[in-house]
Amino acid sequence: MSVKKIVILFSGVGTNLQNIISKLHKKKIHSVTYEVVGAICNKKEAQGINICKKHHIPFTLIEHKTYNSREEFDKELVRQIQKFDPDITVLAGFMRILTSVFTKNIKAINLHPSILPLFKGENAIQRSFESDMKIGGVSVHFVSDELDGGNIILQECFQKEESQTLQSFQNKIKQLEFELLPKAIIKILKDK
Numbered sequence: 001m002s003v004k005k006i007v008i009l010f011s012g013v014g015t016n017l018q019n020i021i022s023k024l025h026k027k028k029i030h031s032v033t034y035e036v037v038g039a040i041c042n043k044k045e046a047q048g049i050n051i052c053k054k055h056h057i058p059f060t061l062i063e064h065k066t067y068n069s070r071e072e073f074d075k076e077l078v079r080q081i082q083k084f085d086p087d088i089t090v091l092a093g094f095m096r097i098l099t100s101v102f103t104k105n106i107k108a109i110n111l112h113p114s115i116l117p118l119f120k121g122e123n124a125i126q127r128s129f130e131s132d133m134k135i136g137g138v139s140v141h142f143v144s145d146e147l148d149g150g151n152i153i154l155q156e157c158f159q160k161e162e163s164q165t166l167q168s169f170q171n172k173i174k175q176l177e178f179e180l181l182p183k184a185i186i187k188i189l190k191d192k
């Protein structure tokens with residue numbers, strides 16, 4: 001039996017963290033068992049920490065504020081990730097720009113709430129909502145040196161509705177994220 005190990009990085013509420021745990025953690029799908037072996041967060045007030053506690057996911061806090069440079073923070077992040085020896089590292093709402101110290105050492109994927117390469121970076125949902133485009137969407141991509149610029153693994157979009165509110169647009173994004181991120185993890189790990 002093959003067991004694939006996942007490490008999740010997050011910074012906030014952790015709804016995607018919860019979704020991955022619910023859909024994949026200790027689940028066997030087509031003869032592969034997935035295990036969330038650890039989670040790492042850079043903010044001590046992040047609500048997602050409680051999700052780790054509830055599900056007994058080994059958890060590490062690395063506060064970026066306490067490091068003098070992005071490189072020093074990334075070095076510690078890499079060290080802590082490697083301790084878990086994961087098959088893949090998943091950025092699920094991890095709000096940090098990563099340097100090559102990270103990208104050269106860690107195979108990671110990121111979830112982004114837009115149809116990349118459009119609306120890279122912060123406030124993607126709002127910018128995508130306010131744009132002239134008739135569709136919104138979600139992308140999962142490999143993490144590279146370029147912010148939200150790595151190769152795309154999966155991507156899906158939906159039609160904006162007439163007079164749609166930002167809240168309902170956000171809900172639609174979240175719903176797509178919940179479908180797409182576990183699918184992307186399975187896609188990468190099933191043949192690894």
Ligand code: GRF
Nearest residue numbers: 012013014015016093112113
């Ligand atoms: C998601 O919308 C993701 O696309 C973005 O950050 C958000 C994380 O939300 N990168 P949560 O912490 O998983 O609830």
